[in-house]
């Protein structure tokens with residue numbers, strides 16, 4: 513499968529190996545390609561790095577680069593992240609450790625002072641300077657600047673790159689170098705947006721952090737939030753038109769983070785209702801990264817409303833049977849996106865069903881109820897809830913992991929695990945000490961990074977050793993094309 517190149521690093525001050533043992537960069541081409549959704553590592557470590565820099569001032573893995581492309585209509589986003597002891601510089605500014613910075617064509621990246629300089633080249637950055645004007649969006653909103661760089665487009669909104677005004681007193685730069693995302697949604701006149709209202713109340717490392725909201729005179733709502741630079745879980749698992757599995761270890765770490773976020777939400781009476789691979793964002797496209805739940809567009813706050821919900825919303829492939837999708841769309845066509853069909857309604861356990869679907873896909877590359885891919889067959893299969901653990905993809909997966917999936921994809925809601933019980937399921941609880949340790953030392957460190965040589969990507973070897981043996985399935989299972997539909 514050919515890999516898509518989304519940018520290049522051009523080596524600027526090349527220093528050849530010399531007999532005095534002076535700084536040297538060896539064994540590299542003049543141009544280093546940055547491929548879509550894969551990581552390019554620079555540093556001293558001969559085994560891990562794509563470019564080896566033999567200089568004692570350079571860290572084992574000094575900095576990493578990657579590129580994300582949401583879809584053909586979005587701009588390619590290339591990022592650099594510093595993981596070093598001595599620092600990495602972007603156009604002369606020191607990067608914060610473990611924070612990703614968006615690169616622009618012509619940017620200069622320096623691996624500590626004198627450790628090698630690279631120019632970032634991205635000829636694909638075709639920006640439509642008139643985009644904001646065409647969409648009727650503002651360029652500047654209070655202390656924020658909005659750019660025409662599109663991160664992603666959803667059914668309800670556009671997500672663009674934004675900058676915040678610099679807090680630096682000297683104001684060498686008007687805008688601070690950190691990147692943010694802004695989701696812009698067209699509101700119905702005089703309607704308060706529930707997504708922004710819910711998100712502003714939340715503060716959890718695995719839930720998207722909102723900094724500011726603003727509504728303009730045209731009823732466009734701007735939700736300024738953290739930029740999560742590693743792309744979504746769907747793109748991470750997708751290889752061409754197929755979804756691939758990830759190891760049990762990697763799945764476990766993702767599931768653990770989602771469960772922590774769900775417990776936090778459900779304890780506060782909030783139900784996400786649209787949990788799917790597309791709405792789980794990664795801080796970097798690699799194992800052992802922080803994941804963040806996004807898209808609270810149809811989330812519901814039950815603390816201020818009824819204890820049960822009755823509207824048919826979500827995405828059929830991930831949707832619990834009790835939510836009430838009907839195999840025949842005619843049943844609720846006249847209701848538009850919201851329909852009140854089921855008398856009994858449903859509760860927060862619908863999120864656990866979706867997590868069951870996500871876990872099934874991560875462990876096997878197979879969507880459990882996909883059938884022939886039509887909405888009708890997906891809905892019918894989910895109602896029956898029959899799982900096939902005889903598929904060969906399950907051969908390498910632990911029985912406790914299968915049991916976890918079985919207990920989440922339980923059609924009978926009363927028997928399905930809730931978020932508390934899921935965290936106590938043996939698949940999770942058996943590894944809970946290691947999970948907690950990795951979570952606090954590695955995952956949370958991405959939120960509040962500290963500079964120390966032992967941190968960063970080098971930690972990967974530690975977590976791999978202590979969690980269950982990796983079972984990487986390299987088999988690619990035919991699956992569905994990306995679907996971004998919801999109701």
Ligand SMILES: Nc1ncnc2c1ncn2[C@@H]1O[C@H](COP(=O)(O)OP(=O)(O)OP(=O)(O)O)[C@@H](O)[C@H]1O
Pocket residue numbers: 582663664665666667668669670671693695720737738739740741743744790791793806807808809996997998
């Ligand atoms: N804070 C963020 N950081 C990085 N990427 C983001 C962020 N928010 C959204 N995205 C990207 O933009 C895409 C669309 O965003 P989002 O899902 O919030 O929009 P939506 O209109 O509600 O989508 P949907 O059609 O799934 O309902 C996401 O799939 C994700 O890839």
